[in-house]
Amino acid sequence: MPLGAYLALAALVFAIGLFGVLTRRNAVGILLGIELMLNAVNINLVAFGRFHADLAGVMFTLFTIAITVAEVAVGLAIVIVIFRVRRTVDADHLDLLRG
Amino acid sequence: MTPRVGSATLALLVLGLPFASFLLLAVVRPLRRSAPAAAAVSIAAIAGSLVTALLTMSGAAPLAAQQSPSTTWSWIPADGGPMATVGVMVDDLAMTMLLLVTLVSFLVQVYSWAYLHDEPRTSLGRYYAYHSLFAFSMLGLVLAPTFLQMFIFWELVGLCSYLLIGYWYERPSAARAAVKAFWITKLGDLGLVAGIVMLWSATGTFDFWTLFQMASLGSLPVEALPLIMFLIYLGAVGKSAQFPLHVWLPDAMEGPTPVSALIHAATMVTAGVFLVTRAFPLFRLTPDLLTLIAWVGAFTALLAASMACVEIDIKRVLAYSTVSQLGYMMAAAGAAAPEAGFLHLIAHGVFKALLFLGAGVVIHVFHTNDLFRMGGVRGSPWIWLPFVVGTLALSGVWPLPGFFTKEAILAGVLDARLLVPFAMLSVAAFLTAFYMFRVVCLAFFARPHHAGHAHPRVPGLMNGVCWVLGALTLAMGLQQAFFSGHHEISGPGWLPGFSLALAGGGILLAWAMYQRRAIDPARVARALGPIEWMARRRYGLDGLFAGLYRGVLLAFARLIGWLDRYLVDGVVNVLSAWTLRAGDRVRRLQTGQPQDYVYGVALGTLLLFVLAQWGLR
Numbered sequence: 016m017p018l019g020a021y022l023a024l025a026a027l028v029f030a031i032g033l034f035g036v037l038t039r040r041n042a043v044g045i046l047l048g049i050e051l052m053l054n055a056v057n058i059n060l061v062a063f064g065r066f067h068a069d070l071a072g073v074m075f076t077l078f079t080i081a082i083t084v085a086e087v088a089v090g091l092a093i094v095i096v097i098f099r100v101r102r103t104v105d106a107d108h109l110d111l112l113r114g
Numbered sequence: 115m116t117p118r119v120g121s122a123t124l125a126l127l128v129l130g131l132p133f134a135s136f137l138l139l140a141v142v143r144p145l146r147r148s149a150p151a152a153a154a155v156s157i158a159a160i161a162g163s164l165v166t167a168l169l170t171m172s173g174a175a176p177l178a179a180q181q182s183p184s185t186t187w188s189w190i191p192a193d194g195g196p197m198a199t200v201g202v203m204v205d206d207l208a209m210t211m212l213l214l215v216t217l218v219s220f221l222v223q224v225y226s227w228a229y230l231h232d233e234p235r236t237s238l239g240r241y242y243a244y245h246s247l248f249a250f251s252m253l254g255l256v257l258a259p260t261f262l263q264m265f266i267f268w269e270l271v272g273l274c275s276y277l278l279i280g281y282w283y284e285r286p287s288a289a290r291a292a293v294k295a296f297w298i299t300k301l302g303d304l305g306l307v308a309g310i311v312m313l314w315s316a317t318g319t320f321d322f323w324t325l326f327q328m329a330s331l332g333s334l335p336v337e338a339l340p341l342i343m344f345l346i347y348l349g350a351v352g353k354s355a356q357f358p359l360h361v362w363l364p365d366a367m368e369g370p371t372p373v374s375a376l377i378h379a380a381t382m383v384t385a386g387v388f389l390v391t392r393a394f395p396l397f398r399l400t401p402d403l404l405t406l407i408a409w410v411g412a413f414t415a416l417l418a419a420s421m422a423c424v425e426i427d428i429k430r431v432l433a434y435s436t437v438s439q440l441g442y443m444m445a446a447a448g449a450a451a452p453e454a455g456f457l458h459l460i461a462h463g464v465f466k467a468l469l470f471l472g473a474g475v476v477i478h479v480f481h482t483n484d485l486f487r488m489g490g491v492r493g494s495p496w497i498w499l500p501f502v503v504g505t506l507a508l509s510g511v512w513p514l515p516g517f518f519t520k521e522a523i524l525a526g527v528l529d530a531r532l533l534v535p536f537a538m539l540s541v542a543a544f545l546t547a548f549y550m551f552r553v554v555c556l557a558f559f560a561r562p563h564h565a566g567h568a569h570p571r572v573p574g575l576m577n578g579v580c581w582v583l584g585a586l587t588l589a590m591g592l593q594q595a596f597f598s599g600h601h602e603i604s605g606p607g608w609l610p611g612f613s614l615a616l617a618g619g620g621i622l623l624a625w626a627m628y629q630r631r632a633i634d635p636a637r638v639a640r641a642l643g644p645i646e647w648m649a650r651r652r653y654g655l656d657g658l659f660a661g662l663y664r665g666v667l668l669a670f671a672r673l674i675g676w677l678d679r680y681l682v683d684g685v686v687n688v689l690s691a692w693t694l695r696a697g698d699r700v701r702r703l704q705t706g707q708p709q710d711y712v713y714g715v716a717l718g719t720l721l722l723f724v725l726a727q728w729g730l731r
Binding site: 033036037045106107109110111112113 | 706713716
């Protein structure tokens with residue numbers, strides 16, 4: 016399969032993830048969107064690694080997956096703590112930084 | 115007389131002692147709060163200065179030709195030599211003034227101790243601190259070798275004058291008089307500072323000696339000189355109370371009487387005359403200005419003498435008399451006879467201090483300044499004798515110093531062919547004798563208005579100082595009469611008789627009007643009509659200045675205030691309101707929603723892509 020197909024898939028997944036981050040009101044949904052965007056990046060890395068016959072892309076992807084796992088763990092923990100304190104995870108109500 | 119130069123070290127010591135005393139009194143609070151200690155420090159310092167001044171005078175060495183009498187150190191460093199120098203100029207003029215200033219300061223400070231004995235102890239320390247500062251400033255002014263240094267000390271004596279006039283600052287009239295004196299002299303000082311700066315930009319130096327050398331070599335820029343010297347003269351007009359800036363001096367009598375004796379009679383007010391005498395080699399190059407100085411001086415002498423004749427406050431009579439005598443000195447300088455004016459300055463310094471301190475005794479005895487509520491102490495000659503000696507000296511009676519110096523001035527004015535000023539000065543001399551004996555007759559010899567002053571008590575210290583000054587006056591006169599063989603200016607042969615006749619006429623008239631009551635003063639006043647009416651109202655000059663102040667200065671201040679309040683403040687307020695409103699708008703961008711920020715990031719990235727692809731070719 017040509018490289019363009021992988022890149023198109025990655026762009027599609029990234030756009031879906033971004034759409035999710037922007038439109039979801041639920042904090043968990045936003046986190047899911049972020050996961051999708053990160054995976055789009057992973058697809059790109061693997062595709063380019065394969066295309067250039069360079070193992071660096073695969074290596075990077077392994078690191079990204081590991082970091083993503085950690086990120087999700089911390090992110091979900093924060094969401095749970097917020098839920099305990101505020102009894103909600105609706106993003107509309109989490110606006111302490113409003114000017 | 116060959117010019118002489120004194121030791122700079124001694125001169126610095128003369129200057130340093132009162133300054134040390136001032137610092138001590140200003141910094142050490144317990145010393146200042148305890149009156150006897152403060153007075154002792156101040157009097158000891160000025161006594162040391164007096165002795166040192168005497169040593170300076172006696173140890174003076176002859177000055178070689180082309181040798182500078184100044185010792186200077188560089189002050190403001192600049193490329194190619196210092197911009198200004200400081201130092202001392204210990205020539206004959208300065209040494210004579212040193213002696214006068216330290217002597218009168220010393221006597222006045224001693225006298226003040228008795229005169230202000232009933233003052234609160236705590237404020238007396240302040241009084242002596244001011245006195246020490248004044249002595250330092252005046253001595254510095256006298257010793258200044260450059261215009262710049264002189265100007266600094268010039269302002270310092272003005273400050274001391276302000277502080278001491280307002281010594282009783284809780285009294286509104288004293289506070290107002292202090293401010294008035296400060297304002298009016300500042301008016302003249304504006305001219306002085308402008309003149310000094312212009313002189314510097316024209317010649318590149320402040321130094322008197324360098325300027326005198328340039329003047330004698332004829333290398334001064336003559337075309338700019340008249341304006342410069344006129345501006346410098348304006349400073350002297352303010353300080354030495356010349357018409358029309360004389361209005362502050364009579365009001366300055368609100369201060370304690372010893373202050374009037376020291377600052378407003380003997381020393382500070384003569385600073386203007388001293389300035390003109392000091393800078394005379396420069397004034398000599400502007401003959402038209404000299405003529406103006408002579409006219410203004412003579413007119414001041416006459417005007418002030420006429421006002422003194424109708425004044426009923428003994429201190430104000432003496433104040434007008436001071437203005438009048440300052441006019442005399444200025445007229446002498448204007449007639450190119452500054453040495454006559456300077457001699458009169460020295461003699462006047464001694465006997466006018468005597469008169470003021472004598473007036474202090476009178477005020478102490480009668481508890482009033484009003485001449486018509488005094489009298490009846492003919493039986494106590496120890497009170498009136500020194501005052502009468504001073505009065506005779508001021509009137510110009512042989513063999514007292516006023517006679518010789520006044521004659522020298524009249525001769526100088528006549529020599530310069532200034533006939534109208536000569537006439538004005540002659541009338542002023544007549545009036546001087548008249549108003550001074552009016553004071554003597556009313557204050558001492560007139561029938562008492564109420565009994566109870568048969569045996570007035572005066573502190574011995576006060577009377578002692580008066581007697582010392584009286585003896586000094588007499589000694590100066592006798593010295594000039596018998597031991598000073600030569601006269602630099604000799605007038606025509608009829609002049610001594612003429613001036614004696616003027617003095618005698620004035621004395622006789624006053625005696626007839628106020629002692630014998632042979633002539634009714636009211637009838638004389640009616641005969642003089644408008645002049646008397648004007649003199650009583652001080653020729654409207656005080657009113658004119660007050661009107662100018664209120665009408666012009668306050669209106670201007672109000673206009674500026676309005677502009678500031680509504681125009682400047684308005685612009686600032688509008689700007690700040692706009693800033694606030696804009697900030698409020700921008701604030702709304704910060705919603706606190708992370709998703710909105712992500713929108714911004716995404717849109718920005720997209721924009722960058724678009725620009726990278728199509729925008730930036």
